[in-house]
Amino acid sequence: MHPLTKRVGxxxxxxxxxxxxxxxxxxxxxxQSRPLLKTEAVTYLFPEQVSVPAGKPSQxxxxxxxxxxxxxxxxxxxxxxxxxxxxxIPDGSGVQLDAATYPAGSLMTLTYDPTTKxxxxxxxxxxxxxxxxxxxxxxxEGKLHYQACDNNACMxxxxxxxAIDVIGK
Amino acid sequence: xxxxxxxxxxxxxxxxxxxxxxxxxxxxxxxxYRRQEAERLLSGAGRGELVPAPGGGTPQYIxxxxxxxxxxxxxxxxxxxxxxxxxYRGKAxxxxxxxxxxxxxxxxxxWLIELRNKYAAQGxxxxxxxxxxxxxxxxxxxxxSKATAAASKxxxxxxxxxxxxxxxxxxxxxxxxxxxxxxxxxxxxxxVVVTAQVALxxxxxxESKIQKALNQ
Numbered sequence: 001m002h003p004l005t006k007r008v009g010x011x012x013x014x015x016x017x018x019x020x021x022x023x024x025x026x027x028x029x030x031x032q033s034r035p036l037l038k039t040e041a042v043t044y045l046f047p048e049q050v051s052v053p054a055g056k057p058s059q060x061x062x063x064x065x066x067x068x069x070x071x072x073x074x075x076x077x078x079x080x081x082x083x084x085x086x087x088x089i090p091d092g093s094g095v096q097l098d099a100a101t102y103p104a105g106s107l108m109t110l111t112y113d114p115t116t117k118x119x120x121x122x123x124x125x126x127x128x129x130x131x132x133x134x135x136x137x138x139x140x141e142g143k144l145h146y147q148a149c150d151n152n153a154c155m156x157x158x159x160x161x162x163a164i165d166v167i168g169k
Numbered sequence: 170x171x172x173x174x175x176x177x178x179x180x181x182x183x184x185x186x187x188x189x190x191x192x193x194x195x196x197x198x199x200x201x202y203r204r205q206e207a208e209r210l211l212s213g214a215g216r217g218e219l220v221p222a223p224g225g226g227t228p229q230y231i232x233x234x235x236x237x238x239x240x241x242x243x244x245x246x247x248x249x250x251x252x253x254x255x256x257y258r259g260k261a262x263x264x265x266x267x268x269x270x271x272x273x274x275x276x277x278x279x280w281l282i283e284l285r286n287k288y289a290a291q292g293x294x295x296x297x298x299x300x301x302x303x304x305x306x307x308x309x310x311x312x313x314s315k316a317t318a319a320a321s322k323x324x325x326x327x328x329x330x331x332x333x334x335x336x337x338x339x340x341x342x343x344x345x346x347x348x349x350x351x352x353x354x355x356x357x358x359x360x361v362v363v364t365a366q367v368a369l370x371x372x373x374x375x376e377s378k379i380q381k382a383l384n385q
Binding site: 081082083110112113116118147149152153154155156157158159 | 268269270271272273274275276300304319323347348349350351367368369370
């Protein structure tokens with residue numbers, strides 16, 4: 001091997017090892033932190049894009065997933081002090097939410113309060129949204145408002161964006 | 170034999186470009202790592218951690234506020250009166266962050282009332298800090314009015330004897346963020362946080378922490 005090639009090769013290897021080691025150290029220190037909170041209780045799954053006839057009401061099934069160990073109130077919680085799960089589409093997006101049909105909640109009783117029967121969603125759930133879109137492409141930012149708890153604690157109410165590309169044909 | 174210098178030049182150029190690319194990548198990686206670390210530190214300022222108890226018992230909430238003076242605050246109570254933490258210097262205080270939509274908070278409230286009444290004569294008080302308006306904008310008058318009404322209704326229903334303060338979210342950052350409720354801070358007579366608790370535990374657990382605040 002030519003001496004120059006050898007030198008260049010050695011330099012590249014040293015650099016690469018140094019960079020990888022530096023990255024590894026950084027990742028290592030990050031992995032030690034243990035977060036207290038579950039930041040995203042609910043994730044929007046799909047669809048990302050839908051095609052619907054322009055001007056006509058169309059059903060779109062919106063799929064969501066709730067993080068393991070958590071529950072959120074259904075759309076019709078059994079107590080007026082609980083925050084219901086709701087879906088909305090802001091005005092001015094070119095797509096109107098005509099109606100939303102929510103799944104029935106499952107009844108849940110927590111060990112600390114056996115007399116209270118909660119109506120909740122867990123795991124995956126689907127909201128049937130009936131939308132009316134004008135002709136054209138619309139990037140809709142729907143809003144899902146919910147409030148999540150686990151067995152012993154609750155997270156503050158939250159609104160997540162449900163991004164869907166709606167094509168009105 | 171003329172091909173060798175050309176091949177060597179190509180090799181040197183290639184190696185130089187590769188080294189430059191590695192430098193650029195290393196610089197970007199370093200910047201990205203520092204940015205993420207800065208974000209993590211910023212978002213985690215003052216936040217506590219849940220440490221699993223040995224043998225799988227109730228996890229301990231380790232707040233960075235433990236051993237430090239409880240952050241000062243002045244909030245309005247349900248009657249519109251200003252209540253300051255400084256007014257309670259000389260008493261042990263349980264600062265309990267709660268909300269009406271929080272089921273575990275509602276379960277815990279009767280325990281707090283009972284313990285407050287039990288230890289009040291020894292110089293103990295509970296300050297209930299309502300965080301009802303967590304997702305409300307400051308100018309949402311209807312929302313705030315509804316939130317205050319909800320808190321007032323619950324307080325009347327449970328006959329809560331201790332001060333219940335509004336707009337707890339305005340002091341949440343100082344107390345490490347209120348991402349899980351209920352959260353309680355146990356403050357001794359000198360105004361120092363001696364222990365803290367997140368989530369529903371038990372009345373006996375809360376009582377032992379009150380005793381700690383009274384005796385330390």
